[in-house]
Amino acid sequence: MSVSTIPLSSSVDVHVIPILSDNFSYLIHDKDTSTAALVDPAEPQKLLDVATKLQANVTTSLTTHHHWDHAGGNIQLAKLVPQIEIIGSAYESADGVTTRLESGVSHQIKGSSLVVSTLRTPCHTMGHLCFVTDTTRKAVFTGDTLFVAGCGKFFEGAASDMQQSLNSTLASLEDDTFVFCGHEYTVTNLLFAASVEPNNQFVQEKLKWAKKQVSNGVPTVPSTIGDEKQFNPFMRTAVRELGEEVGVSDDNPVEVMKALRERKNAFRP
Template sequence: MKIISVACLQDNYAYLILDEITRDAVVVDPVEPEKVVDAAKHHGAQLKIVLTTHHHWDHAGGNDKIKQLVPGIRVYGGSIDNVRGCTDKVNNGDKLSLGADINILCLHTPCHTKGHISYYITGHERDDPAVFTGDTLFVAGCGKFFEGTAEQMYQSLCVTLSSLPKPTRIYCGHEYTVKNLQFARTVEPNNASIHQKLEWAYKQRGEGLPTVPSTIEEEMETNPFMRVDQPELQSKVGCGSPVEALQEIRRLKDNWKG
């Protein structure tokens, strides 16, 4: 299993997931479909499936075009009605497969949008698994609560995604890492892991390189939204429960002028 990042728009990522035996490929959120098709040709890949995380235009906006460019491609998403170009609706726990080794588990991770789906993908046993989290989970951050509640985001982040194996690579929808870590540092100024990862992120971006992927293990050390079960973090933001802390940290982030 090979994963190729395709930078799109100002700070979006689409992703190609390639079965290296059959050369069949999945693409996640191909908002600039011409770029994705060119990347697939470059890697000798045959596009078979689109996985759409959610209905926002900067994720689903390329679906109709990629259906024109790749006749017969299937477009999966959490809603036939809301996700542009969707041919197949998926629900929590649905399973898909591609090629010889690639298995896809659909995880309902609502809050940013009601029908948001994250995709957990496993390949050959030598490959670490990967999860494509759209705008639910970012490196050191999470999406705004546009269509949901803190309770839903807690379930999505701290129950559903946190339960994945710690080496699972996280491929999110945007390059927001530096700003997210700068904010995380204000929440936990004594967290050495945040400081170390921020210095690394500065270096990556200074060299024009992505900060994605992260891992579940790294996020549980550096992402304040995934650390709300920690009593010391709850105390730091003046809250008595994980959900209250998540709500307060989101409020602080929404008003942060970093």
């Protein structure tokens, strides 16, 4: 799969860097100051190679949560880039983290004018953080909380936590906020979405598009918060027809979230 580049402003680009079998890591490049911040670089050398090509000085790395396929490159990264600041969650411990941030904090990337703010989105892990950029076009790095058309497994939290994380915390971001997630699961997620919302035209269109992207070796990120609200069943738990489809008759988004996750866990496309 190829590296793709998405501009967030005249000076800031996001480079999408596929790693491991289906993970996405990211390099946020501030061209004005020739600095870069990494997101979940579990194979650090691959990201440092991109930084070298861009002649960017890597000062910072952002860790969304403690799982090895996200935080597992941090120790090696610190050896390769000794002065690097490795940011992680104040609510859980992860390999190599040097700065632990709470939710709702703004943090300036060293050597850059770029600022990222944190949002705690507990459930997949209880300390999971998402990072939001302060660029002209905002971007949120969602790790394993929000995927394109899906969400992470509830390893540490309950359906009520994911309901809050997706449909209060992340849903309150502007609709045009880019979503950069932790895995390429989009086609399977949309096949599941089509199984629970067979009449949702946005699901059918996105599925057609995603299949084409994947067969061309092009990542399906970024999505946007506004688009997710149209085709991601986990961000549509208040839709009555969807609730009825998964056997929840009264308006109870938390029960819909729980039923959706159970069905998705058992889903084989």
